[in-house]
Amino acid sequence: MNERIYIFDTTLRDGEQVPGCQLNQKEKVEIAKRLEEMGVDIIEAGFPVSSPGDFSSVMEISKAVTWPTVCALTRAVETDIKIAAEAIRYAKRPRIHTGIGTSPYHIRYKFKSTPEEILERAVRCVRYAKSFVEDVQFYAEDAGRTDNEYLARVIEAAIKAGATVVDIPDTTGYCLPTEYAAKIRYLMENVKGIDKVVVATHCHNDLGMATANTMAALSAGARQAEVTVNGIGERAGNTALEEVVMTCRSHPELGFTTNINTQKIAGISRMVSTLMNMPVQPNKAIVGRNAFAHSSGIHQDGVLKNRESYEIIDPQDVGIDDNTFVLTARSGRAALKHRLESLGVHMEKEALDKCYELFLKLADIKRELTDEDILMLAGKHRMAHNRIKLDYLQVSSGVGVRPVASVGLDIAGEKFEACATANGPVDAAIAAIKKIISRKINVRELLIQAFDKGISDVGKVHITVDCDGTNYNGFSANSDIIAASAEAFLDAINKA
Ligand code: KIV
Numbered sequence: 001m002n003e004r005i006y007i008f009d010t011t012l013r014d015g016e017q018v019p020g021c022q023l024n025q026k027e028k029v030e031i032a033k034r035l036e037e038m039g040v041d042i043i044e045a046g047f048p049v050s051s052p053g054d055f056s057s058v059m060e061i062s063k064a065v066t067w068p069t070v071c072a073l074t075r076a077v078e079t080d081i082k083i084a085a086e087a088i089r090y091a092k093r094p095r096i097h098t099g100i101g102t103s104p105y106h107i108r109y110k111f112k113s114t115p116e117e118i119l120e121r122a123v124r125c126v127r128y129a130k131s132f133v134e135d136v137q138f139y140a141e142d143a144g145r146t147d148n149e150y151l152a153r154v155i156e157a158a159i160k161a162g163a164t165v166v167d168i169p170d171t172t173g174y175c176l177p178t179e180y181a182a183k184i185r186y187l188m189e190n191v192k193g194i195d196k197v198v199v200a201t202h203c204h205n206d207l208g209m210a211t212a213n214t215m216a217a218l219s220a221g222a223r224q225a226e227v228t229v230n231g232i233g234e235r236a237g238n239t240a241l242e243e244v245v246m247t248c249r250s251h252p253e254l255g256f257t258t259n260i261n262t263q264k265i266a267g268i269s270r271m272v273s274t275l276m277n278m279p280v281q282p283n284k285a286i287v288g289r290n291a292f293a294h295s296s297g298i299h300q301d302g303v304l305k306n307r308e309s310y311e312i313i314d315p316q317d318v319g320i321d322d323n324t325f326v327l328t329a330r331s332g333r334a335a336l337k338h339r340l341e342s343l344g345v346h347m348e349k350e351a352l353d354k355c356y357e358l359f360l361k362l363a364d365i366k367r368e369l370t371d372e373d374i375l376m377l378a379g380k381h382r383m384a385h386n387r388i389k390l391d392y393l394q395v396s397s398g399v400g401v402r403p404v405a406s407v408g409l410d411i412a413g414e415k416f417e418a419c420a421t422a423n424g425p426v427d428a429a430i431a432a433i434k435k436i437i438s439r440k441i442n443v444r445e446l447l448i449q450a451f452d453k454g455i456s457d458v459g460k461v462h463i464t465v466d467c468d469g470t471n472y473n474g475f476s477a478n479s480d481i482i483a484a485s486a487e488a489f490l491d492a493i494n495k496a
C-alpha cells in the first residue's frame, strides 16, 4: 500500500515574501482556487497579522476554497494567533501554523532568551492556538541548525500541548540530505506521541538541496511536504511543488502517492510566474522551457526512436502538450478567454473584445500564437489602463555615437516630453522617462529574453525597480526590445 504524502503549498505565504512579487487579493484567490483544483491538501494562505491586506486575503481564500485545509501563519505571539483565528473563521478546514525559533542563533540573538523559556513559549502558543481551532501546526524555526536532543524536547512538548502537525523547517537551507533525514529519524524514534501527528518538512534551497532534503525526510518518516510553485520563496526559494510531486510519481519504488493532478502543473506554473512577474529559469526542472527540449542531434534522434531514451517524464503528464499551445486566426473568443484564464488573466467582456481584436491582427501576421504571444497581448491591454502611458519613443544609437532617446509620456491625460543620452539605448530611454517622473527610481535588474518555441521576433523584458526603497516588478513584450524595456519600466513604476 502506498503512503499518502500531504502537499502543503506555501506559494501565497513563503513564496509571496519575495520582494517585488506581491499579489493583490484577487490574484491570491485565483491562485488558491487553482491550487485546490490541482489537488493541494493544505493551502498556507498568508500571515494575517502582517498587514490588513494579508488578513483580508486569508479571509477571502478561506471563503473561496471548499475542501483543502486553509492555514494561517503566526509567530508565538497571542495577538498573531488571535488575528489568524479570525482570518480563517470561514475556512471549512482551518489550521493555525504557529511556532518559534529553536536554534542557538534564534534563542541567543533573535530572542535573547534561554532554551527553557523558548520551550515554555512553544507550549503556550500551541495551547492558545488550540483554544481557537482543533488543527494546530507547530514549527520549530531553524530546526535544521537545532540540536536534535533539544529539538525533540520542544516537539514532544508541542505535541503534548495539542499540536496535530509538527513542522521541522530547514529555514536557512543548510542541511545535507543525510543530516536532515537523520534529524527526522531521530525525532521519529525519540519523541513520545510523534506517531499520532503528521511530521512536516519545510526546506529552503540555499545550497540547492531543498528537494533532495524533502525527499530524504519523507523516506525517514515525514508525511507532509511544504512546497511552493516554481520553488519561489525567500532568497534561493523553497522546495518546488512540481519537483516533489514528480519525484514521488517517477519513483514508484518509494511507495509515495500524492493527491496532485500532475497535468495541472504546467498551467499553474505559468499562472504564478505571470501574476508574480517572476520568470521561470529556462533550465528549471519540470517547468522550465528547456526541461523537455532536446537540442543535440544525438538526443533528438534518441527521443524520436523512443521518448524514454532521454526523457524520464512524459511532458503531457505535467500538462505540456505542444498541440494545445497553438491558437490561430480561426480561434474564437472562447478559446482566447480559456487560454487567458489558464495563464491567470481574467478579462471582462469589453476587455476581452479589445484583446481579441489585437489577437486577430497578430494572428494574421504570425499564423500561430503561443502562450507567450497571448501574454504579450494581455500585457498590452493591461498597460492601456495604466496611469502613465508611453506615447512615443524614439531612440538613435549605433557605433561611434552616443545613444539618445526622446520620450513622450501621457500621465493621466497630460502630455510630457524629455530627451536623454546614456551609455546604451535602453539606458537612454529609461533616463528620459526618469527626467519626467521626478521620483528616486533605480533599476535593480533588467532581463531581456527571446520568446521560446522558435519565435525570434518578440522579446520579453522583466524589470525590477527600486522606488523610494520598495521593489516593484514590471513586464512587457515587444518586437522592439528597447520599446519593451521602456514599457516594462513604466509597468513597474505604474505599480509604484
Ligand atoms: O522557513 C521557515 O522556517 C518558515 C517557517 C515560518 C515555517 O517559513
Ligand code: ZN
Pocket (backbone or CB within 6 Å): 014, 169, 171, 202, 204
Ligand atoms: Zn520558510
